Amino acid sequence: MSAAPGGEGKGRPWARLVGVVCRKELKDSLRDRRSLLSALLFPLVGPVLVAGVLTFVARRETSERPVLVPVVGRSEAPELVRYLEQNGVVLRDPPDDVERAVRDGEADVVLVIPEGHGAALRAATPAKVELVSDSSRSTGSRAERKLRELLQTYGGTIGALRLVARGVHPELAQAVEVVEVDLATPQQLGARLFGMIPMFVLLGAFVGGMYVATDSTAGERERGSLEPLLCNPVSRGALVVGKWLATVVFAAATALLTLAISAFVLGRVPLDALGMSFGLTPSQILGLCAAVLPLVLFAPALQLCVATFARTFKEAQTYLSFAMFLPMLPGIFLGLAPFKSAPWMSAVPILGQQVMLTDLMNGRPVPALSHVLSAASALLLTGLCLRFAASLLRRERIVFGR
Numbered sequence: 001m002s003a004a005p006g007g008e009g010k011g012r013p014w015a016r017l018v019g020v021v022c023r024k025e026l027k028d029s030l031r032d033r034r035s036l037l038s039a040l041l042f043p044l045v046g047p048v049l050v051a052g053v054l055t056f057v058a059r060r061e062t063s064e065r066p067v068l069v070p071v072v073g074r075s076e077a078p079e080l081v082r083y084l085e086q087n088g089v090v091l092r093d094p095p096d097d098v099e100r101a102v103r104d105g106e107a108d109v110v111l112v113i114p115e116g117h118g119a120a121l122r123a124a125t126p127a128k129v130e131l132v133s134d135s136s137r138s139t140g141s142r143a144e145r146k147l148r149e150l151l152q153t154y155g156g157t158i159g160a161l162r163l164v165a166r167g168v169h170p171e172l173a174q175a176v177e178v179v180e181v182d183l184a185t186p187q188q189l190g191a192r193l194f195g196m197i198p199m200f201v202l203l204g205a206f207v208g209g210m211y212v213a214t215d216s217t218a219g220e221r222e223r224g225s226l227e228p229l230l231c232n233p234v235s236r237g238a239l240v241v242g243k244w245l246a247t248v249v250f251a252a253a254t255a256l257l258t259l260a261i262s263a264f265v266l267g268r269v270p271l272d273a274l275g276m277s278f279g280l281t282p283s284q285i286l287g288l289c290a291a292v293l294p295l296v297l298f299a300p301a302l303q304l305c306v307a308t309f310a311r312t313f314k315e316a317q318t319y320l321s322f323a324m325f326l327p328m329l330p331g332i333f334l335g336l337a338p339f340k341s342a343p344w345m346s347a348v349p350i351l352g353q354q355v356m357l358t359d360l361m362n363g364r365p366v367p368a369l370s371h372v373l374s375a376a377s378a379l380l381l382t383g384l385c386l387r388f389a390a391s392l393l394r395r396e397r398i399v400f401g402r
Contacts, residue, residue, distance in 0.1 A: 017234045021242025026249060029212045042207045043258035046200030051265040059270070067143045070094045070101070073113035077121075077129075080113070083154050089147065102134050108143040109133040124162060197262050198357035201255055201292055202327035202350060205299045208254025209247035210320050213303035216243045217389075218316035226399060236390040240304065244386055247300035255292050259285075284360055290371055291356040294378030295327075298349050301385035308392045330354035346370035347377040 072094040074081050095101035098110045112130035120127035133144045160170040220226040263280050303320055310316035330351045346352035352374045356366050392398045
């Protein structure tokens with residue numbers, strides 16, 4: 001077996017050379033704690049963070065904390081005050097400056113009963129009340145929602161009694177009865193709340209392989225080990241594919257671990273309190289894995305191209321850090337402007353995976369054509385990226401630094 005100039009080799013099976021390079025990169029990466037931490041810690045961050053926030057929200061919604069409401073003008077509406085107290089609202093004395101108290105968070109909501117409220121009720125005219133709140137603060141949403149519901153019920157009861165006193169059936173005042181039929185299942189409601197999970201899974205495909213791709217290209221060039229490696233009887237294509245496979249291992253492990261931890265952690269969040277549920281069947285899990293697999297192949301190839309082109313290890317890290325925004329864009333776009341998924345979207349890397357993962361988590365089946373288009377486009381782009389990376393390693397100014 002002889003070594004040809006430029007590192008192109010003959011005599012060994014190509015697949016065996018790829019395996020040798022892949023094992024070499026895996027050993028180097030496994031020795032480095034940073035690559036292991038990036039592959040093992042990231043899957044814990046996103047799912048645990050989402051689960052913690054949801055658990056906090058669920059416990060707050062089911063808590064039996066009293067609703068404290070300061071009331072201005074309590075003497076103007078003694079019947080209303082009595083009704084609120086009978087329904088679990090704890091009334092407090094009003095602050096000196098109502099608006100300042102609400103802005104500073106001293107009160108979640110303040111009920112203001114203006115003068116003449118009782119006279120308006122006796123005259124059978126609309127009696128106004130004011131709810132002073134700050135919609136930019138989420139802490140007062142529970143108190144404001146409960147108080148608003150009680151006031152609407154109180155007003156509706158008085159209106160119905162007025163009609164009865166005049167010999168009119170209350171239903172005559174209701175010309176249209178709106179009956180809401182919500183077809184969303186508890187799992188679909190939960191999946192809508194878990195919209196960030198697909199984004200975390202896609203991010204895992206980028207985060208897991210980022211350090212391996214950077215260290216095996218720009219890192220080796222800085223350490224001066226790339227030139228001796230290219231002198232071995234290994235073709236540039238086999239060298240790039242071997243490095244790519246090692247990167248794929250870490251990317252796949254991170255993405256799949258993120259998915260597994262998400263299913264495990266979110267399944268233990270008390271979603272019943274929010275009217276939601278979360279659960280994945282074996283077929284859904286297989287579908288999720290099949291949906292993310294094309295990106296696991298494409299992302300490392302793209303990272304290898306960028307890291308090979310970069311001048312230094314730090315420059316490669318900078319470029320790849322900007323590339324981390326790519327898996328975030330579809331999730332942000334779908335959150336702001338949701339639209340119905342179509343098969344052609346599966347052919348667009350990252351967007352296709354985001355759409356398929358979201359559909360699967362909502363319990364909607366993903367057509368086989370979508371998986372085929374996703375895999376075909378990913379394999380095509382992966383091949384182009386690997387070919388370009390191999391061509392870069394044939395350029396002296398890339399190998400020896402620019």
